[in-house]
Amino acid sequence: MSRLTGVGVSSGRASGPVARVAEALPEPPATPAPEDPAAEAARIRPAADAVAEQLFGRAARVEGDAKAVLETTAAMAADPALISQAEQLVAGRSLPAPRAVHEAANGFADALRAAGGYMAERARDVQDVRDRIVAELLGVTPPGVPELSGPSVLVARDLAPADTADLDPDLVLALVTEEGGPTSHTAILARALGIPAVVAVRGVLAATDAVGASVDGDTGTVEISDQPVTARAAERAAAVEWSGTGTTADGHPVKVLANVGSAADARAAVGTGAQGVGLFRTEFCYLAASDEPSVETQRAAYAEVLTPFAGKPVVVRTLDAGADKPLAFLDMGVEPNPALGVRGVRVSFDRPDVLDRQLEAIAGAAADSGVEVSVMAPMVATADEAAWFAARVRAAGLQRAGVMIEVPAAALSTAEILAAVDFVSIGTNDLAQYVFAADRMTGALAELNDPWQPALLRLLDIVGRAGAELGKPVGVCGEAAADPRLAGVLAGLGVTSLSMGASAVPAVGAALAGHPLAAFRQAAQAALAAPTSARAREAANAVLGG
Structure with a gap:
């Protein structure tokens, strides 16, 4: 062993x-050239439709987060942009259909990887769709x-x-x-x-x-x-029971919200009892667009996502794009280090008209759907940037403006930033990779991106203390919020709301209700004093049990 x-x-x-x-299928060969390129190109759409139909069929048999995942992947398989690009490769370069799909999908995946963050995580999904369509074209079992x-x-x-x-x-x-x-x-x-x-x-x-x-x-x-091992399952916790209201055992409120990026995500989140949305990623409306979507198009798309949460709070993040998340209509050019370049709110300094049109669409969608909308900007680094953004939000008729805390400088300047805005939300995924200079998509560096890392927790402590002193909300919308044990520690650091993938909502809500705030504060202090992420977990467990 x-x-x-x-x-x-x-x-x-x-x-x-x-x-x-x-493992993934072998890379399909680029030869021989098809005898009839038109007929070969015509094979692609039916194959993609067949894959989408299979995935939609699986989605129909499940509920909640699984349903949303399968529906999203099915829609990706049937993406007209992907199909069209593959068809053009057959017609223009005489590639066999499997090779054309492979190259077209790789182009999309490369663009997503260059985007970093949440978009980079979707590159794996594109590769999965690629292999399923290629397998359908070849008549073999998909990986x-x-x-x-x-x-x-x-x-x-x-x-x-x-x-x-x-x-x-x-x-x-x-x-x-x-x-x-x-x-x-x-x-x-x-x-x-x-x-x-x-x-x-x-x-x-x-x-x-x-x-x-x-x-x-x-x-x-x-x-x-290399010898057989007896099957032994982990001890399962009893079925999660949660009241649907985020609160500690002694009644201290901590909202339990969902992260969403599509209408399917929103429906799944409602089904799990989420109290609202802590992060609505609006990039879905732009990714396949060669031109900036009109205000009317954006308004309708946002309203579809918001409507399931009528009467509840929803935090909308403005477009998180730029040179590292290439969108054709922005024409940002090439940067040597795009992850540290013009992205997020920084794009808006040069193109405030794009931001203003998005804010107009968000305001309209909020009116159409009846949600309690707040708007926040990504990649804010200074109090001046926060104040600039807040002024544009309020000029658009939206009352609540906030910013993401993803840059260490912003965490260290939380008090000054909160003087300019109504709330902040910590994006622990990006904040961790900037704190440790460790790309979160690189498996070899995964330990550095562990949200239990004490250095990261100490930055969160700074943000939580500033929020408490100024009486303004502090949320967390990274995957750290989805860890039930860490969720309590975050509450102990002063976080007032937690937003996560829909499937984690009940477990986090139940975990918060398991201890009084004083216990979570004690666990947070123990984790802060630990030298490593493993020791931080152990220290919190020693306080909370388990």
């Missing part, structure tokens, strides 16, 4: 037989999770949402991936299913003789064996 280490992203211990998730004959530990390079959206938690004992990080889909899924998971386990795929594994999602260790 050999011992490997990674980053534990979902707690618990389990063991059992190894089931390997099939993905095998049919499980019994309880197993799934081992993979990484997992795409559609691979795992309808997994049976009675058959999947644990998840282990060689790539990924604390904010990866695998981490989110494992927490939703309540099964142990360890990501960024370098070398696990090379252990081809492994037939059994023991997984510890708390310590991040994986023991693999």
Whole structure:
């Protein structure tokens, strides 16, 4: 038996037989050229439609977050831009249809990776869709999770949402991936299913003789064996019961909200009892657009997402784009280091007209849907930037303006920023990667992006204290909010709302109700004093039990 280490992203211990998730299909060849390019191009749309139909069929059999994931992936498979690009590659370069789909999808995935952050995480989804369409064109079985004959530990390079959206938690004992990080889909899924998971386990795929594994999602260790291992599931918590109102055991309010980026996300969030939306990503309205969408188009698209939350609070983030998230109509050019370049609110300084039109559309959608809307800007670094943004928000007739705390400078200047705006929301995913100079999409650096890192928690403590002193709300809308144990620590640091993927809402709400605020404050202080992320977890557990 050999011992490997990674980053534990979902707690618990389990063991059992190894089931390997099939790797991606080999790169399809660029030859021979089709005899009839028009006929070859005509094969692509039916193949894409067939994949979309399969995914929509799976979506119809599930509910909640799984349904939203499968519907989103199905829509990606049927994306007219992807299909058109592939058809043009057949017609223009005489490529076989599988190769054309492969190259077209890779172009989309590369653009998303260059975008960084949330958009980069969607590159894996595009690759998944690519392989499904290519498999359909070739008439072979697509890669993905095998049919499980019994309880197993799934081992993979990484997992795409559609691979795992309808997994049976009675058959999947644990998840282990060689790539990924604390904010990866695998981490989110494992927490939703309540099964142990360890990501960024370098070398696990090379252990081809492994037939059994023991997984510890708390310590991040994986023991693999070339001998059979008895199946043992992690102890499951009792069914989560949550009142639907975010509050600690002694009645201190902490709103439990959802992150959404589409109408499907919004419907799933309502189904889990989310009290509102803490982060509405508006990029979906722009990504496939060659020209800036009109105010009317934006207004209708936003209203569709907002309407399920009529009468509830919704925080809308303005367009998070720029040179690192290339949109044709912005024409931002090329930058040597786009992650540190003109992105987020910085785009608006040069193109305030784009921001003003988006604010007009948001105001209209809020009126159409009846939500209590607030608006916040991404990538704000200084109090002057915050004040500039707030002035434009209020000029558009919107009453509540806030900003994201994603840049260390903003965290250190929270008091001055809160003097200019009504609230702040901490994007822990981006803040972590900027604090540690560690790309969150790089598996080898996953440990640095662990939200339990004390250095990150100490910045959050600064933000929480400033909010409390000024009497203004402080939210968290990164994946840190989805960890039920960390959620309590965040409340102890002064966070007043937590926003996460819909599937985590009930568990976080129940966890907050499990202890009084004083216990969470004690756990937060213990975590702040710890030297490592592992020790911070242990310190919090020692206070809260478990």
